[in-house]
Amino acid sequence: MHAALQHEPLTRSGEDYLKAIYRLSPAGRTASTSEIAHRLELSPASVSGMVKRLSEQGLLEHVPYKGVQLTADGRRAALRMLRRHRLIEAYLVAFLGYTWDTVHEEAERLEHAVSDKLVERMAAVLGNPAVDPHGDPIPTPEGDIHEPASIPLSEVPAGARVEIRRVEEGQPERLRYIASVGLRPGVHIRVLDRQPFQGPITIEVAGRTHVIGNELGQVVRCASEQE
């Protein structure tokens, strides 16, 4: 007998769990209860409970004391939420004056409320974009996604010229700072200098030089190796 006859509709919480688990288990890795708990800011015990319910719905594979993986259905549901989230972000930035560093929270609420119809209308007026304002790829309605290759800015050697590809999510003030420096997907920069041992990085953006901490360099990702 195979997985899903019919899922009862996911709750808002369930959707958040699946998204979190998707993010935590790239390439078939297995996610642990406490990782999920940490990401969602819940207690591990709560996660155990919800994992059980989602497993019963055929969305997760759970090996007690070992870890959790998405089933095909679970992955589909997670990618559906990712598509919604990223299209909503793109829409808000394109049409309603949001900036890429402030749009996350709004999308986080809306993604649970929009209909498929609305999502696809937004996609249409946007021209079916491939990436969101952070540079993250937008899954197709069928659940296909491909992550463009990129490396953290913190691994780019001094002297290289690279294009910013993505800015990963993080604390709002951190994102605000990155935005204020002018780092955003599509921008070309040069790495002027770097201190050893995860020290600060000196970069040139639009003719100006900035020194940024290594942690920021790990959040900003660039076109992998160029020139």
Added chain:
Amino acid sequence: MHAALQHEPLTRSGEDYLKAIYRLSPAGRTASTSEIAHRLELSPASVSGMVKRLSEQGLLEHVPYKGVQLTADGRRAALRMLRRHRLIEAYLVAFLGYTWDTVHEEAERLEHAVSDKLVERMAAVLGNPAVDPHGDPIPTPEGDIHEPASIPLSEVPAGARVEIRRVEEGQPERLRYIASVGLRPGVHIRVLDRQPFQGPITIEVAGRTHVIGNELGQVVRCASEQE
């Protein structure tokens, strides 16, 4: 310093109750448990429970066995939801290809998820409209609203020429039919004939004549008395 120091944030359910009660108690009328239950498709017992909780939060005045009224705070909260709902409808129709007869359901979900910031951005790009696609007035952010005078089409005498002002909410197929006839806010029509005793109404819309049932005539409201 006025009424409310702090309400704990309303839940989605609470917001729906306040909206329903607002709609049921025009001009200080009092709403009954069963009216609310009927409107929200819940059991009267459930309404009793929630009414108690909302009263404790200072949003309702409840006289047991008698009825319910909104407090100033409750009214403010209800009008806030109404503003959201109607602006969302207006936005979806103006920018995302929705039609006035299909937009309600989407707005019903989104109104609980959007931030004030997003609502005001939508209002701004719409040019701060006074009415939504159904012709219903949009409350201001401060909670002011004024209902433009209108009378049901079913009370317009034969021979009169009137402008459609509002189409009240109703079952989707009913709305769809009204839309298909071309009745919508702003349109001018003529009442050609009417049968007595709440019988059908014959109207001319954009050069074509239609016969509509009296129930539909009660849902469509017109500029009050013209010519």
Added chain:
DNA sequence: ACTCGGAGTTAGGATTGCCTAAACGTGGGG
């Protein structure tokens, strides 16, 4: 004025989803 019948409320139960505290499993270090 009394009495029913219907409207309204209370009681008790289910579900979801969160928590803390206690019990339990697993694997690495002694």
Added chain:
DNA sequence: CCCCACGTTTAGGCAATCCTAACTCCGAGT
């Protein structure tokens, strides 16, 4: 090889919100 620490799960609670069933109130009609 055993045992303990840490991570995981279970147990037991709580709050919100719904339900059905049983009880209570009110007022309309005789």
